Amino acid sequence: MAESHGTESTPAEARVVHSAGQSAIVLALAGEWQLETAAPRFADVLDPSVKADAIGFDTDNLGAWDSSLLIFLLQARDHCDTAGITFDTSGLPDRLTRLLELARAVPDRVAEPDAPQLSRVERIGTAGLVAWDAAMESVAFTGAVTDSVIRLLLRRTRMRWREFWVVVQSNSSGALGIVTLIALLVGVIIAFLGVVVLKRFGAGYYVSYLVGYGMLREMGALMTGIIMAGRTGAAFAAELGSMKITEEIDAYTTLGVSPIDHLVLPRMLGLFVMMPLLVIYADFVGMAGGMMVAVTLLDLTPTQFISGLLSAVTLSDALLGVYKGVIFGVIIGLSGCMKGMQTGTDAGAVGRSATNAVVMGITLIILANAIIDWLAALLQI
Amino acid sequence: MIRTALGADGSAPVLAVNRLTKRYSRAAPPAVADVELTVAHGEIVAIVGESGCGKSTLLRLIAGLENPDAGEIRIGGRVVSDERTWAAPEHRGVGMVFQDFALFPHMTVVGNITFGLASLPRAQRRARAEAMLEMVDLAGYGDRYPHQLSGDQQQRVALARALGSEPALLLLDEPFSNLDTTLKRTLREEMREILQRTGTTTLLVVHDAEDVLALADRAAVMRAGRILQEGDADTLYRNPCNEYVARFFGETNVLPAQPCEGGFQTSLGIVACAGAANCPGAVQLCLRPEHLQIVSGAAGRPAVVDRVHTVGMRRRVVVRLDDGSPGETLVVHTGTESHLVPGDRIRILPRAECAHVMSSD
Numbered sequence: 001m002a003e004s005h006g007t008e009s010t011p012a013e014a015r016v017v018h019s020a021g022q023s024a025i026v027l028a029l030a031g032e033w034q035l036e037t038a039a040p041r042f043a044d045v046l047d048p049s050v051k052a053d054a055i056g057f058d059t060d061n062l063g064a065w066d067s068s069l070l071i072f073l074l075q076a077r078d079h080c081d082t083a084g085i086t087f088d089t090s091g092l093p094d095r096l097t098r099l100l101e102l103a104r105a106v107p108d109r110v111a112e113p114d115a116p117q118l119s120r121v122e123r124i125g126t127a128g129l130v131a132w133d134a135a136m137e138s139v140a141f142t143g144a145v146t147d148s149v150i151r152l153l154l155r156r157t158r159m160r161w162r163e164f165w166v167v168v169q170s171n172s173s174g175a176l177g178i179v180t181l182i183a184l185l186v187g188v189i190i191a192f193l194g195v196v197v198l199k200r201f202g203a204g205y206y207v208s209y210l211v212g213y214g215m216l217r218e219m220g221a222l223m224t225g226i227i228m229a230g231r232t233g234a235a236f237a238a239e240l241g242s243m244k245i246t247e248e249i250d251a252y253t254t255l256g257v258s259p260i261d262h263l264v265l266p267r268m269l270g271l272f273v274m275m276p277l278l279v280i281y282a283d284f285v286g287m288a289g290g291m292m293v294a295v296t297l298l299d300l301t302p303t304q305f306i307s308g309l310l311s312a313v314t315l316s317d318a319l320l321g322v323y324k325g326v327i328f329g330v331i332i333g334l335s336g337c338m339k340g341m342q343t344g345t346d347a348g349a350v351g352r353s354a355t356n357a358v359v360m361g362i363t364l365i366i367l368a369n370a371i372i373d374w375l376a377a378l379l380q381i
Numbered sequence: 382m383i384r385t386a387l388g389a390d391g392s393a394p395v396l397a398v399n400r401l402t403k404r405y406s407r408a409a410p411p412a413v414a415d416v417e418l419t420v421a422h423g424e425i426v427a428i429v430g431e432s433g434c435g436k437s438t439l440l441r442l443i444a445g446l447e448n449p450d451a452g453e454i455r456i457g458g459r460v461v462s463d464e465r466t467w468a469a470p471e472h473r474g475v476g477m478v479f480q481d482f483a484l485f486p487h488m489t490v491v492g493n494i495t496f497g498l499a500s501l502p503r504a505q506r507r508a509r510a511e512a513m514l515e516m517v518d519l520a521g522y523g524d525r526y527p528h529q530l531s532g533d534q535q536q537r538v539a540l541a542r543a544l545g546s547e548p549a550l551l552l553l554d555e556p557f558s559n560l561d562t563t564l565k566r567t568l569r570e571e572m573r574e575i576l577q578r579t580g581t582t583t584l585l586v587v588h589d590a591e592d593v594l595a596l597a598d599r600a601a602v603m604r605a606g607r608i609l610q611e612g613d614a615d616t617l618y619r620n621p622c623n624e625y626v627a628r629f630f631g632e633t634n635v636l637p638a639q640p641c642e643g644g645f646q647t648s649l650g651i652v653a654c655a656g657a658a659n660c661p662g663a664v665q666l667c668l669r670p671e672h673l674q675i676v677s678g679a680a681g682r683p684a685v686v687d688r689v690h691t692v693g694m695r696r697r698v699v700v701r702l703d704d705g706s707p708g709e710t711l712v713v714h715t716g717t718e719s720h721l722v723p724g725d726r727i728r729i730l731p732r733a734e735c736a737h738v739m740s741s742d
Contacts, residue, residue: 246481246483247481248484250446250477251477251479251483251485253445253446254444254445254446254471254477256471257496
């Protein structure tokens with residue numbers, strides 16, 4: 001935006017010219033105003049003590065100019081605005097006046113009014129309402145799934161068996177690897193713990209008791225539940241969440257097919273069937289791991305370990321673990337599918353749903369485990 | 382003014398929405414506020430507005446995918462939603478085409494279409510699906526999967542699926558937003574042809590005024606959850622109720638105006654206009670670019686040409702009024718025979734009886 005009036009290259013200059021007998025100051029702008037060379041600053045040119053009613057400009061000797069001149073003029077105008085002096089643009093070239101207008105034409109930023117500061121009572125109340133809504137949604141969703149299961153049992157609805165078998169497959173052959181690894185290591189850990197503690201009392205033989213009770217009653221089901229919550233619960237939430245975002249779920253609804261029957265039910269049932277089987281598998285793998293440690297570190301033969309284990313644990317111990325597995329399966333299925341169906345519409349929603357499903361699943365599993373243990377202690381199972 | 386819609390034969394409208402309101406949260410303003418809308422039998426009505434104006438929410442409320450907070454929805458004369466009743470989506474007799482088509486990825490094209498035909502006997506479903514495919518010009522594509530189809534083909538399948546059950550009302554959510562411009566143009570024409578041939582009553586949501594002109598019989602402009610104005614494309618273009626509607630349906634010059642003797646006092650001088658006499662205070666005048674002319678002689682206001690573009694058969698000239706210091710810019714359309722260049726000094730004059738008065742809010 002250079003405007004050249006001459007070929008001579010003189011440095012940028014701004015000079016105060018007093019018109020005698022008038023209170024207006026005229027600034028004579030001359031020379032080449034280029035950003036790469038030093039340009040005068042308004043504060044240096046004008047002595048602030050000089051009193052004036054107006055500032056005008058004389059540009060007769062102005063050479064080429066660019067934004068540096070504009071900056072100078074804006075400084076001048078700011079000064080005029082604060083000091084209440086008239087800023088007279090009549091002496092400026094037309095293009096410069098328009099640029100000045102443009103520079104000033106930034107729309108006033110509308111300040112967002114601050115959200116009113118909530119009192120502590122209001123904050124607690126709001127949080128309570130949100131929690132209440134979430135609880136109600138969970139109840140409603142659980143109810144809808146129950147309703148769907150009942151209709152399935154009464155043969156009033158048709159489930160998508162293909163989806164069911166997909167879930168069964170992904171939770172059997174697909175999950176065996178990780179379940180084997182974790183269950184084996186947990187069995188090993190329990191046995192190590194037993195070796196360290198029981199050897200002190202010369203009761204190393206009872207490691208088999210600890211491994212048997214530990215795996216069958218607690219760790220088999222708990223570890224399988226946690227693995228499945230991270231694996232399958234998150235997958236349910238992500239699958240249903242992306243269907244929600246592409247409005248596939250709405251499409252089912254408008255075509256008269258309940259998404260609960262069609263999408264949630266096969267997933268829930270698949271997990272419901274597979275969880276107890278996985279728990280049984282994890283129990284055996286874990287006890288085998290414990291046996292490896294006991295045989296290696298203690299003077300025990302595998303036969304001694306197994307007979308010690310069998311003399312201690314009963315079928316009801318094993319069934320308690322399997323029963324827990326069923327409950328955990330329902331919890332994982334419900335939390336995964338619910339978070340999936342509640343997915344919002346923004347870009348990060350699916351990821352958030354998957355994370356929430358895992359957090360909710362694991363929390364509820366551990367809570368349920370504690371409650372079941374407490375009941376078992378009361379009932380002396 | 383909105384409840385006009387008895388059909389040509391005096392029958393009840395297919396869709397009647399009465400004072401419908403929906404809030405997503407207690408604090409936020411409602412997404413849909415007091416909306417009234419009717420669609421007569423066989424009519425194609427568009428709801429237009431910017432994204433976030435509540436138009437998709439309105440469609441989802443009508444489909445039954447959201448619960449309204451207040452108001453009434455009637456489809457085919459039957460109340461499907463009010464304070465006491467709430468009919469499930471599948472009992473409303475609506476078909477819906479979603480923005481991302483929402484085809485079921487694990488089913489073939491025929492599978493997708495027959496999925497919504499559970500009411501038909503099994504033997505007839507396949508034949509019906511084939512007939513629907515033929516209608517949308519996709520015969521022979523029945524055994525493909527959605528991911529093997531292009532965007533417009535997927536859209537056609539979605540349309541076939543929605544029309545398969547012969548719904549009383551077809552809802553289209555942004556049907557063209559995922560298509561490129563050329564595909565959009567052909568599909569729009571085809572869709573209009575299909576909808577008219579089948580006599581399908583249609584409510585669609587679009588954000589582009591061009592779609593309205595090409596597809597819909599009538600449109601409702603929505604902003605911030607409210608319907609600002611309703612009418613056919615011509616009415617909305619010629620008699621917009623305010624500046625927002627005016628600008629939505631094409632370029633326009635909006636001039637603040639004061640009623641005075643013989644018309645309105647504006648920066649273009651006194652503009653003669655019907656309705657000036659009973660105008661209480663300041664209003665705005667809508668002058669489309671073709672309502673201004675460049676004149677010679679002493680009439681009109683002096684102006685300077687700022688920019689000139691050639692748009693098809695006419696020139697779009699941006700001029701700056703030559704009176705005040707900032708200089709108001711206006712857009713004028715002229716024929717291609719004029720040879721204006723930026724910097725030319727001209728005079729402009731509004732054509733007689735073209736200006737339209739709008740409220741100035």
